[in-house]
Amino acid sequence: MSNESPYRVLLYYKYVRLADPVAFTAEHRSLCEELGLLGRILIAEEGINGTVSGTVAATDAYRAALSADARFADIEFKVDPADGHVFPKLAVRARAEIVALDLGKDDLFPGDVTGRRLSPAEFQALMAEEDVLVLDGRNDYESAIGHFKGAVCPPVGNFREFPEWIRENLAEAKDRKILTYCTGGIRCEKLSGFLVREGFRDVYQLEGGIVTYGRDEKVRGEDFEGQCYVFDQRIAVEVNRTATRKVIATCRYCGKPSERYVNCAWKPCNAQVFLCLACETERGRYCGDACAAAGMKNIS
Numbered sequence: 001m002s003n004e005s006p007y008r009v010l011l012y013y014k015y016v017r018l019a020d021p022v023a024f025t026a027e028h029r030s031l032c033e034e035l036g037l038l039g040r041i042l043i044a045e046e047g048i049n050g051t052v053s054g055t056v057a058a059t060d061a062y063r064a065a066l067s068a069d070a071r072f073a074d075i076e077f078k079v080d081p082a083d084g085h086v087f088p089k090l091a092v093r094a095r096a097e098i099v100a101l102d103l104g105k106d107d108l109f110p111g112d113v114t115g116r117r118l119s120p121a122e123f124q125a126l127m128a129e130e131d132v133l134v135l136d137g138r139n140d141y142e143s144a145i146g147h148f149k150g151a152v153c154p155p156v157g158n159f160r161e162f163p164e165w166i167r168e169n170l171a172e173a174k175d176r177k178i179l180t181y182c183t184g185g186i187r188c189e190k191l192s193g194f195l196v197r198e199g200f201r202d203v204y205q206l207e208g209g210i211v212t213y214g215r216d217e218k219v220r221g222e223d224f225e226g227q228c229y230v231f232d233q234r235i236a237v238e239v240n241r242t243a244t245r246k247v248i249a250t251c252r253y254c255g256k257p258s259e260r261y262v263n264c265a266w267k268p269c270n271a272q273v274f275l276c277l278a279c280e281t282e283r284g285r286y287c288g289d290a291c292a293a294a295g296m297k298n299i300s
């Protein structure tokens, strides 16, 4: 793929107070439909969070329309070339939060409290210091295919589980430098804000997330191991463009390095697992023997 690719994938967010998110959602859905965009957009009183695919002309028009709105004037788009749509449909929804940390009445707005922002070069330099704690702010199935070298990757399946996990596991780390990162930066705005409010003294976040880190011409994704999980049909994208690039995921059957992330073919399971082509050919696309047995029975 190159810049001549006919499609673009946009990833963007903006924390900004919206007075009437429901009305804005309806209006915004019409705009996306008109432009033929596909993807997922969440809108809440705290802002907008979206990832869409469309033709170059459509995504350009969309960016111009959003940027022309004073509330989103400084919104940043991460843009990837693509050969076609990477989403099967369009969903534009009004929600309570654009990223659900589920703090209820203790909800926090990153415009009020958040960690200090680091550029990719600053993040890399700080990561190399002693006694820093690099915290992956994503779910376990995301960090499994790739994460920063030495990062703590919490075993959580949902962002809502972070507050409890942090209280149970990081209580002793309140005086350490904490460096948080996520895919595009949106989750860290809240996560780092939560850490600050919990009494952590030295909290930082990677501005623009792994995606921006991978594109930075100076750091070129160095010190990121594996690939970056994305929530579309691509599953994962490259980050590290240096010679230190390596595969960290392993096939669940043979244990050899493999970044083939597939869904278990036994539909009621559908678990996402690493499975090399040789093992899949031999045993089928299943996460384990139980699902293989169930899947085979279903076919016969």
Ligand SMILES: [Zn+2]
Binding pocket: 251, 252, 253, 254, 255, 256, 275, 276, 277, 278, 279, 280
């Ligand atoms: Zn294998």
Ligand SMILES: [Zn+2]
Binding pocket: 264, 265, 266, 269, 270, 271, 286, 287, 288, 291
């Ligand atoms: Zn399974």
